[in-house]
Amino acid sequence: MKQTTTIDKGLTEPYQINMGPQHPATHGVLNLLLTIDGEIIKKVEPDLGYIHRSIEKMCERDSYQQIVHLTDRMDYLSSNINNEAVCLTVENALQLEIPERVKVIRTIIGELTRISSHCLWWGVMGMDVGALSTFFYGFRDREMLNDIFEETCGARLTMNYNVPGGLMLDIHPNFVKRVKKFIAHFKTKIPEYDRLLTQNVIFQKRTKGVGVLSKEDAISFGVSGPVARASGYSCDVRKYHPYSALDKVKFNECLKTEGDTFARYQVRIMELWESMSIVEQLIDNIPEGEHRVKTNAVIKLPKGEYYQKVETARGELGVYVISTGTKNPYRLKFRSPGFSNLSVLNHIAVGGKIGDLVATMATLDLVIPDIDR
Amino acid sequence: MTNEILQELIGSWFPNPEFDKISEVVAQSEKDEISEESVESPTPINPCLLEFSEEASQFLNITVQPEQFYTLMSQLKTNEQTQFNYLFCLTGVDWGEELGVVYHLESTIHRHIVVVKVKTKDREHPSLDSVYDIWATAEFHEREVFDFFGIKFNNHPNLKRLFLTEDWDGFPLRKDYVDEINMVIK
C-alpha cells in the first residue's frame, strides 16, 4: 500500500517543457513554459523580454520625428499603421490641419499593410497546422504588396512613410495602377486560399472548437482586433474612433460569435475582403494637394496628455503621451495589441493538446517585438 | 454619458466628510449673518474625495487616493450606469516626486471613457491595490509596471518580473534610473 502511494506521487510530477525561445511555432523569441500531462496542457507561462529594447524609455529621450522610426520595429508587420498612430497623436496635439490627400493615402497604405500582414499570417497559420505549402502562397501575394511599398517609399518592411504633418514623399506615379492590379490579382487568390486550407477537413477539425474565448473574457482580458471580433466583441477602432479617411468609407466590421480558432481564422479572411473594399473605394479618387504640411523643425507638444488609438492588423494600438511642453515626451506608452492578446493564451490553451496550443497561438497572430517593445 | 454626468455620478460615491462639515458651517454662518471677512476658505474644498479634471486631456480624468482606489475601480466596473468593463491601457508613470499608475477605462456598453490616476509618494516601497480580479488584463500589465517602476501590487497572484531577469538591479523606466553602460543619453 505504501509503495503504490509513492508511485502515484512520482507519476504526478509536473512535466515542464520550454517551448521557445527558439521554437518554430513561437514565431520569434517567445518562451512559453508549458506544464503538460502527456499531451494535455496544464499551464502556459510566457517568459518575455528576449527582444525587449525599452522603446518607451528611448522615446523619452528622442524627438517626436525620431519616435516614428522606433515604432516600425514594434509590430513590424503593420509598421505603417504604427507610424500613423504616432503621427496622428502629434498632429492632434498640435491641432494641425492635415490635407485630404494625406489622409486618403494613409488609409490606403494602412489597409494594404493590413492585407500584407494577414497574407503572412495566413501562410504561417497553414504552416503551424502542418500544411507547409501555404507559406509560399501567402508570400507570393505579399511580395506584390512589398514591391508596391518599395516603389512608394523605398522600404519593404519598416516603411517610415509617415512623418508628423503628412507623408515623407508623394506617391509614385505607378502607385494607383499597381494597387489596382494587385486588387484584381488578389480577388482571384482568396478563393484559392479557401480551397487549399479553409475547406480542408483536417484543418477544420484541427481548428473548430479549439481555444474558445468567450466575449466576456475577451473584454476582461483586453483582447482586441480579429481575436476579439471572433468572440463577438465589436471593437473595431476604425468604426468607433475613425481616424484618417476611415470615416468616409463604408465597410463592415467582421464579427463571428464562436470565439474558437476557426472563427478567428475566418475573421481575418473576411478582413482581407473588407480591406480590399476600402482600398477600392479610395484608390480612384485620391484628392490632389500637398503631401505634407510644414511643421516646426523641433516639435514641442503643448503640456498635457494625449491618447490616440488605431487599429493595426493585430488589434488596438494605443499611444499615450504625457507631455510637459518640451521637445521630448515626458512619458510615452504604447498599448500594444499583442501584449494583451498574449495574456489570454494561458486562459484558452489550458486543457487542450500541444497541437491545439500551436493552432491557437497561430490565430492569436503574435509578433514578439510588439509584445516586448 | 457626458463627462459632466459621469463626474457628478462618480463624485457622489465618495462624499468628502469635511465638505459636509464645512457646508454646515457655511449654512450656520449664513444664518448668523456674520460678515464675509470671518468666513475664510482659502482653498475651495472639494465636495468629494476624488479630483476631476478635463483640462489638457481629451478624457475625464479622475485622481484618487490609494485608500479609495480599489473601491472606486470595482464600483466603476459593476455600477449599472458606468460599467467600465474594458481596461484598455495601464500605464506606470514616474511623476518625479510621486509614482503612479494611469488606467484608461472604456465601457463597451455605454462607450464612454474615463482615465483614473492613482499616485503614491513612497518611492522606496510603493504599493497599490491590484485590480487583476476586476479586469483580467491587469495581471500582465501590472507585472509590466512592477518590472519597470517597482510598484508592488497588493494581492497580485504572480508578481514577478516580466521582461527583465529576476536579478535585475533597479527599475529602468523611473526617471532616476542610471545605467551608464547600456543607456545612450543625448
Add this chain to the structure above:
Amino acid sequence: MTISIININYNLISSIMLEESMSILNMILVALGYLGFFAVAGLFLVLMERRVAAWFQLRVGPNRVGFQGILQTMADALKLISKELTGTVKADKFLYNLAPYFVIVTALMGLAVFPFTKDIQAFDINIGIFFLIAISSIGVIGILLGGWASNNKFALIGAMRSGVQTISYELSIGLSLLTMILLTGSLQLSEIVEVQKSGWLIVQGHVPAIIAFMIYMIAGTAETNRAPFDMVEAESELGAGFHTEYSGMKFAYFFLAEFINMFIIAAIATTVFFGAWLSPFGITESLPWLGVFWFLGKTLLLVFLMMWFRWTFPRLRVDQLLTLEWKYLLPINLVNIVIMALIVWLNLTIQF
C-alpha cells in the same frame, strides 16, 4: 526462378572457391549491390521530394548541382558525412548510437523481398508479406530508442507519439493486405505477381480492393510518419521530434530511412495492388527486362501520391489520429475483409 542474379555471381565465382564460402560471398555481394543501389535511390527520392515540394510551392527547387540538381542530394550526403556528430551529455550513449541503425537496417531489410522483375528478386521467401509487415514494425523500436535515449523532452514526446501511431496503424496495414491475400491465397510475393497475370488485384477485387488500397495508403503514410501524420516530427509542435539531438550521419540515417520506408510502402502497394512488374494489358510482355521500368514507374507514382499528401494537407492532432484509426479505419477494414471473402467465395472477381 528467383535467383538469377545469384546465379550469375555463382557462375562467375564457382571456378575459384569452395561451395559454402561461395554462397556466403554471393549473399554479401548481393547485399552490397542492394545497399549501394538503394542508398543512391534513397538520395534520389530526397531529390524528388524536394523538386515535388518546389513544384507545389511555386519554387524551382534544387537545380544547380549537376544536371537539374541531380547531384544535389549527393552533395548533401557528403556534407552530412563530414559533419561532427554531436549529442547530449546525459544521453544513454549506447542506445543513442544504436537507434539510427535499428531504423536504417530494418528499412533496408524490407527491400530484399521485392520482385523487381521476374528474375531480380534477392529473397523469395514463402511468407513474403508477413515478413514485410514484421520487419516494418521493428523500425519503430529505433525511433522509440532514439527519442528516449537522447534525453530530450521534445524527443521523448515525439517517440511516444511514434509508438502509439505505428502500433495502431500496423493493424490497418496488416488487415488491408490480408484482404488482398484472400484473392491470392499466398503470402509469397512471386506467387502474388503470378496471380495478377489475369488482371491486377485492384481490378480483380474491384470495390473492396479499392477500399483496401485507400486504407492501405492512409495507414502506409502514417506508418512512415509522413505528413499529414508526421506527429513524430511535427516541427511546429516539437521542433524536430525524436531526432532533435541527432546530427551528421546519424541524422542522415533517420532521414534516409524515412524515404526508403516510403519506397517500401509504395512498393508493397505496387506488388499487391498493381501487378508489380507486370505491364498494363501486357503491352511489353515480350520484353521481360522492362519489368524493372514498370515496377519502379508504378512505385514512384505512388511515392508521388504520398508527397502530394505531404505538401497539401495540414497535420492531424494526436487524438484525431487515433480516432481515425480505431474508430474508422479498423471497423471499415474488418467489414471489408468479410465482403472480400464473400466475393471470393461467390466467385465475383473480375478476371481477364
